[in-house]
Amino acid sequence: MINSVNRFIPDNLIAYQGSDEYKNKKRILIDKKQKQLKTVFLNSIEEAFDLYNIKSEMCLSFHHHLRNGDFVIQKVCEVIKERDLKNLHFAPSSIFPSYTNIVDLIKTGNITDIHTNYLNGPVAKTISEGNLSGKLIMNTHGGRARLIESGDLKINIAFIACPVVDKLGNGTGSYGKSACGTLGYAISDLEYADVVILVTDTIVEKIEHKQIDGSYVDAVIQINQIGDSNGIISGTTKLTKDPIGLKIAKECSMILKELGVIKNGFSMQTGAGKTSLAVVKYIRDIMIEDGIKGSFASGGITASYVQMLEENLFDKLYDVQCFDLEAVESYHKNKNHLAMSASQYGNPFENNTVASRLSFVVLGAAEIDLDFNVNVTTDSMGYLIGGSGGHADIAHEADLTIVISPLIKSRIPLIKDEVMTVTTPGCDIDMLITERGIAINPNRLDLLEKLKNSHFPLVSIKELYDITHKITGVPKKILKSSEIIGYVEYRDGSFIDCIYKI
Amino acid sequence: MRVGVAGSKESNDCLVTVKESNETKIVIESVVAAFFYDQIKATVEETLKEMEIENVSVTVEDKGALDYTIKSRLISAIKRMTLDV
């Protein structure tokens, strides 16, 4: 059938019918796992495979807090290869370019199904090329929490890389030689997996401020090194020098100021890209100049937010994952730098999530269409390059959702008749800010009204589309293959789009 | 054999190489070929026609250049080839 963003969804799946639909559904919660009386300590991953009889067809989960510096998923893959376990279902919260062992296991049929929220690099490429024999399901961060707590995704074994573990099996990521900060994405796995195994390189007597509650932990494996902290640094921490990016960032901050949303007690979230960092800097300037103090910033936290917390520009930071080492350090030492779980962050069924308390969010887009539907899952050719992460969660929950992007990236227009993949529905995108004008979603009459007498260059999204084509020429339409390799699952468990083989 | 080269492989630019040949041959390697191959080829052909140039082998290594950039690089490459006797 065709869902409400005009996408084909196979009849055996629930089609997306609107970002508010979840309000008509009831929260489903399976029982949390039985608490353990005793945690066992093991010396190798192999030992855990033997002890818990990890076998073909099982579902194994991981988190991605060590990002590109994670060694645990790689090592688990080695054991799987050695034992040649077949038809495994992998559910890492994200997949990074360094997780190369997954590629081999996909090609040999050891891994046949994957649930994840974000992926890029070689794994993304091999799946795009159709090598995963089962299906890829792309979730949102909040949606993954819902998926696990409802039992829709049953995890047999959760491997949780945990930088420091104590004798009772409690854990934290805030320090240790492989510190990665908060472990927000692992909390659902911890509470609902059949078996929970922490993998660590540092065992201490007692942890003062635990994030991982040892009573859920079945086993702790100590290995030499669980990861490389430097690998968590997400791209650049330097401000963009790109003049177009800076222009867009400046315009974004001026619009926010004009709309009056940068006021005492406000809250915000942005991505970690270079242009987003520039937006944060400009907002900081406005806050200092106008003497404004916000209540919180949230999300993946970067050094620039840490600086603003220390400057007392925000009361608190809510951190689901640390994007750099300054954030790790701050989470460790600053009591106002708080961890949140993926569920507390953006689960549609959780009460009073951080996402739902956001005044505004600034997001990116790989593509956007004339109805404001955004794609951050695939590129314009259809190759997997990312995924929602928290995109669809915060776009829906925040009071104001702004997408910023240049209109042209290496001649390819941002605005399409139809995006390759719908990640976030257009009804949740309020405004698009580009270097050649600002388009407001026509369903936000209030924003149009507020800005109509301002000096901002307001145009329709169709006008921006036309301006772009005048510069680039009209791109040829890419025909998708008919072979479905996976699905984009919306946060409520319905399906918003299919992913096609290249 | 006379050769002319112009442009770069920076983003939004292209590197054009023109060589003497016994027939006109156009090779386009573009990061945006899927969307703009035809347009790039037409630009090259039109420019050759405008300049009344035949029997050259043209290679365009494109990083998302706009048509006027491709045209400019091609003109420079041809002029460099013809000057470079």
Place this chain on the structure above:
Amino acid sequence: MFRSLLFIPGNNPSMIQNADVFNSDGIIFDLEDSVDINEKDNARNLVNNYLSSANNYPSLVVLRVNPIDTEFFKKDIELIKTKKINYILLPKTTMDALNVLEEMLYDIEVKFDLDTVKVIALVESAKSIIQIFKIAKHCRVEAILLGAEDLCNDLEIDRSNEGNEILFARSRVIYACASNNIISIDTPNTNIDDELLLREDCLNAKNLGMKAKSSIHPSQLEIINEVFSPSKKEIIWAKRVLEAVEKNIGKGAFSLDGKMIDKPIILKAQKIIQKANKYNME
């Protein structure tokens, strides 16, 4: 009228394709110093084809050509045939150079039936600073841009942040322009990472009498535009003056807040409002 002009290297497609989106009042497409000697043809071709066939142009187009004594000069000037160029920026301007340019522009304009192209004189040698009053009087010249880096090379002195070494040159440019009713444009600030320094430099130039400033990086434009625009205070004052004029029709002079308002003050107020309107200020 303009406050800011941004230099864009003539051989940089990424910058050129965005020339219409930068917040400067005009763009200087540069064929001279920012282009490698072996890429002069490439840059000229690119700017030529951009001006001939693109769909998006800045509202004011300036072309910096190579100096008259180079082999590139003549070919550079031919770009006025695109009919998109508002000003030629002539490097190393002297009266001799200006006369050579004048002759060449005239020939092309007649031959191809073009409108008259205006000239911005780039003064960057001791000689040009000495000749500046003649340069400013030249019928083609509508603005003078001070090039402090080359000037200081000529004088064998170092540039400083405070700019005392160029006070004389700045003053010459300002007086030559003001007395001929043309626009004085300050030298670019090459320190692109220091916003405080840039603001000081702009304020200094503005307070001496410069009417605009050139820029070598888009990130400088916001501060330049702000400093060289009328301030909120100036606009409020000018509005009040003009309102008072309405109420005192027929009186040669009258007082406002205890200060005499007469013709020069009214003209000043009118200029401020004119500028404010042009730059969308309230």
